[in-house]
Amino acid sequence: MTLLFSVSGGMGGLSAFSTCSLPSISTTVTHFHNNKLRLQRRFNSVPIVSMTGWVKEEQEQILPPSLTSTSPPPSSLFDGTTRLYISYKCPYAQRVWITRNTKGLQEKIELVPIDLKDRPSWYKDKVYPPNKVPSLEHNNEVRGESLDLIKYIDTHFEGPSLFPTGPDKEFAEELLSYTNTFYKTVVSSFKGDVTEAGTAFDYLETVLSKYDHGPFFLGQFSLVDIAYAPFIERFQPFLIDVKNYDITMGRPKLAAWIEGMNNIEGYKITRSDPKELVESYKKRFLANP
Numbered sequence: 001m002t003l004l005f006s007v008s009g010g011m012g013g014l015s016a017f018s019t020c021s022l023p024s025i026s027t028t029v030t031h032f033h034n035n036k037l038r039l040q041r042r043f044n045s046v047p048i049v050s051m052t053g054w055v056k057e058e059q060e061q062i063l064p065p066s067l068t069s070t071s072p073p074p075s076s077l078f079d080g081t082t083r084l085y086i087s088y089k090c091p092y093a094q095r096v097w098i099t100r101n102t103k104g105l106q107e108k109i110e111l112v113p114i115d116l117k118d119r120p121s122w123y124k125d126k127v128y129p130p131n132k133v134p135s136l137e138h139n140n141e142v143r144g145e146s147l148d149l150i151k152y153i154d155t156h157f158e159g160p161s162l163f164p165t166g167p168d169k170e171f172a173e174e175l176l177s178y179t180n181t182f183y184k185t186v187v188s189s190f191k192g193d194v195t196e197a198g199t200a201f202d203y204l205e206t207v208l209s210k211y212d213h214g215p216f217f218l219g220q221f222s223l224v225d226i227a228y229a230p231f232i233e234r235f236q237p238f239l240i241d242v243k244n245y246d247i248t249m250g251r252p253k254l255a256a257w258i259e260g261m262n263n264i265e266g267y268k269i270t271r272s273d274p275k276e277l278v279e280s281y282k283k284r285f286l287a288n289p
């Protein structure tokens with residue numbers, strides 16, 4: 001039995017490195033589950049965050065349900081279908097999901113969400129032995145690591161190119177490698193002095209001031225924005241809630257970047273409810289051992 005359902009999309013706000021025409025993204029996703037088809041209704045809150053509280057705009061999004069330990073594998077693994085295994089909650093997987101969406105590959109790359117708390121055993125045994133998400137099944141091989149995957153998708157699939165090949169390439173690579181340090185610096189401030197995190201956000205503000213032909217890291221939207229977005233999506237509401245610290249205060253470029261990202265259709269559908277993100281970060285980073 002098959003159920004078809006639509007995921008709306010678009011290239012809002014997106015300018016690409018190549019000048020190819022932008023695909024129209026109106027996608028049909030097919031999902032099988034135990035011979036029954038189940039829909040997951042996802043209410044995405046647009047996370048416009050301010051010191052005075054959430055401004056919430058509800059959009060109903062329909063996405064495939066997460067597979068659990070009782071779910072069978074997709075109809076037949078390694079049948080030539082390209083599959084992106086993610087968890088809806090994983091920021092690393094979110095990077096690859098955004099890349100797929102913004103390149104207009106919803107029909108070429110099937111989304112397979114996994115419940116990480118109740119993983120199907122076939123995922124580790126047959127698909128990806130490291131047992132992490134994201135992973136990509138393509139041409140009968142499975143690859144992992146989000147930063148490698150976003151580049152892989154950018155170069156091996158159609159759609160607008162999202163990474164520079166010219167003089168900005170080296171700087172773009174540098175910014176991609178900085179994501180790790182950025183993450184560690186901000187997270188290490190959670191239990192201590194928030195000004196430590198300030199240095200990392202100041203660095204982003206400086207970088208964002210370099211190019212003035214758009215609000216994004218390299219001026220125009222790229223994989224660099226995709227690499228940072230899932231983390232800033234989490235840090236911004238968490239730091240306001242827990243430290244009363246607004247990362248955009250005194251950082252107008254960062255504020256404009258967040259606004260620019262919130263206009264990218266392929267990103268919008270991947271966002272989580274900020275309240276859930278805050279609660280999950282509280283449990284993860286502030287709970288006493």
Ligand SMILES: N[C@@H](CCC(=O)N[C@@H](CS)C(=O)NCC(=O)O)C(=O)O
Pocket residue numbers: 087089090091092093116131132133134144145146147
């Ligand atoms: N370096 C990896 C990190 C991926 C990762 O840590 N994924 C987490 C979820 S956010 C995971 O699968 N954890 C499961 C586990 O470690 O068992 C990447 O960039 O893709």
